[in-house]
Amino acid sequence: MPSRIMLNPGDIATLDLTDPRTHAEYDLSEVWRHLRTTQPFHWHPSVGGAPGFWVVSRHADVSEIYRDNKRFTSEKGNVLTTLLMGGDSAAGMMAAVTDGPRHSDLRKILLKAFSPRALEGVVDNIRQSTRALVAEAIARGECDFAADVAADIPLTAICDLMGVPEADRAKVLELTATALGNDGAAQSPAAAWQARNDILAYFGTLAAERRANPGDDAISVLATGTLEGKPLTMDEIVVNCYSLIIGGDETSRMSMTGGVLALIEHPDQWQALKSGQADIATAVDEILRWTTPALHFGRTALEDIPVGTQGQVIKAGDIVTLWNDSANMDEDVFEAPERFRLDRTPNKHLSFGYGPHFCLGAYLGRAEIAAMLSALRDLVASVELRGDTRRNYSNLLSGVTSLPVTLRAE
Numbered sequence: 580m581p582s583r584i585m586l587n588p589g590d591i592a593t594l595d596l597t598d599p600r601t602h603a604e605y606d607l608s609e610v611w612r613h614l615r616t617t618q619p620f621h622w623h624p625s626v627g628g629a630p631g632f633w634v635v636s637r638h639a640d641v642s643e644i645y646r647d648n649k650r651f652t653s654e655k656g657n658v659l660t661t662l663l664m665g666g667d668s669a670a671g672m673m674a675a676v677t678d679g680p681r682h683s684d685l686r687k688i689l690l691k692a693f694s695p696r697a698l699e700g701v702v703d704n705i706r707q708s709t710r711a712l713v714a715e716a717i718a719r720g721e722c723d724f725a726a727d728v729a730a731d732i733p734l735t736a737i738c739d740l741m742g743v744p745e746a747d748r749a750k751v752l753e754l755t756a757t758a759l760g761n762d763g764a765a766q767s768p769a770a771a772w773q774a775r776n777d778i779l780a781y782f783g784t785l786a787a788e789r790r791a792n793p794g795d796d797a798i799s800v801l802a803t804g805t806l807e808g809k810p811l812t813m814d815e816i817v818v819n820c821y822s823l824i825i826g827g828d829e830t831s832r833m834s835m836t837g838g839v840l841a842l843i844e845h846p847d848q849w850q851a852l853k854s855g856q857a858d859i860a861t862a863v864d865e866i867l868r869w870t871t872p873a874l875h876f877g878r879t880a881l882e883d884i885p886v887g888t889q890g891q892v893i894k895a896g897d898i899v900t901l902w903n904d905s906a907n908m909d910e911d912v913f914e915a916p917e918r919f920r921l922d923r924t925p926n927k928h929l930s931f932g933y934g935p936h937f938c939l940g941a942y943l944g945r946a947e948i949a950a951m952l953s954a955l956r957d958l959v960a961s962v963e964l965r966g967d968t969r970r971n972y973s974n975l976l977s978g979v980t981s982l983p984v985t986l987r988a989e
């Protein structure tokens with residue numbers, strides 16, 4: 580991976596945060612530093628006829644808006660793509676794009692599937708399969724950590740969470756790869772659309788079965804839950820099942836793979852992990868801060884809101900984007916934020932968001948990174964980069980999609 584080109588504050592006038600290349604090919608840290616200091620609420624001009632939007636870069640402001648679901652809504656979309664298109668078809672059905680009492684009800688239902696007790700078996704499985712995958716990678720010598728180790732861990736965990744029968748796993752993994760376009764092959768939009776529909780139909784079949792004969796998996800809790808006093812519709816069930824894949828697959832893969840790259844680039848921190856000096860739970864949060872897999876989330880203002888010290892007003896209807904990658908580097912909150920330190924504490928990163936929509940999969944995501952760190956610490960003596968890495972092209976998900984390495988055993 581050629582290193583990213585550093586943009587300067589002078590480039591802000593032409594900055595296009597909607598363009599995936601801006602994030603994959605350029606280093607925005609100087610731009611973010613400048614915006615945090617001088618324009619914490621920056622108006623991003625319209626691109627290609629879509630509306631302009633606010634860019635919020637300071638940790639304090641980003642957390643404040645995440646927390647405020649009275650004056651800001653997620654129901655008109657919560658990421659740039661849907662916000663700029665004018666809405667999300669799953670609004671009012673999928674937790675991430677629903678607010679008010681329906682959202683509280685949906686979260687209550689989903690939280691049953693995410694309770695530490697419900698997750699016990701899922702997390703055990705994550706630990707075992709991660710160790711097995713790392714051991715296989717060592718045996719092979721060379722591997723692409725992204726494809727050969729990190730790829731299947733999150734999806735397997737999500738299948739466990741939903742109680743997808745073993746016999747159907749291969750099909751679900753394949754359809755997901757096609758729907759999300761993450762198997763490396765160039766996907767036709769028609770094939771991706773068909774695969775997404777096939778997954779939704781499959782979840783619908785499982786939901787009908789579980790409604791009649793429930794277990795304690797996520798599909799069963801959705802199939803037997805009630806929303807404002809009524810059972811969930813099939814659409815509501817399947818769209819929330821699918822949201823677990825959208826929310827939990829690529830984000831976790833990016834943090835695991837990015838974590839390994841960070842350890843390669845910071846040999847002192849690799850030593851801290853190996854020597855047992857680094858506490859795994861603390862290290863996991865630093866990897867989450869450092870990799871910040873979800874670059875931004877967004878909201879729409881419901882009323883006029885004066886902001887900052889420059890007399891600016893966010894108008895009702897304005898799109899407001901919250902940049903986690905800037906907030907996680909805010910020097911007002913993190914001491915020497917540009918240093919990757921596995922012992923960083925406190926570490927109030929916003930990688931899982933904040934407030935009412937705080938990530939439901941945070942415990943699971945942390946468990947996946949922890950399993951990876953433990954397996955590396957226990958089984959791997961050294962990690963060496965073997966070739967070019969590849970970055971993801973997206974204005975939402977940031978990270979490394981290919982990481983060729985050699986893992987050597989103890």
Ligand code: HEM
Nearest residue numbers: 657674675826827830831876930931932936938939940944
């Ligand atoms: C919400 C990040 C893993 C499911 C969120 C949000 C963020 C986030 C920033 C807030 C969105 C907003 O405020 O609009 C991440 C990262 C992960 C991760 C960085 C991994 C490192 C997971 C996993 C699952 C999951 C493993 C499930 C299997 C969800 C769901 C929501 C959510 C359902 C919506 C919650 C709500 O709106 O109430 N995630 N996530 N995430 N995440 Fe995650």
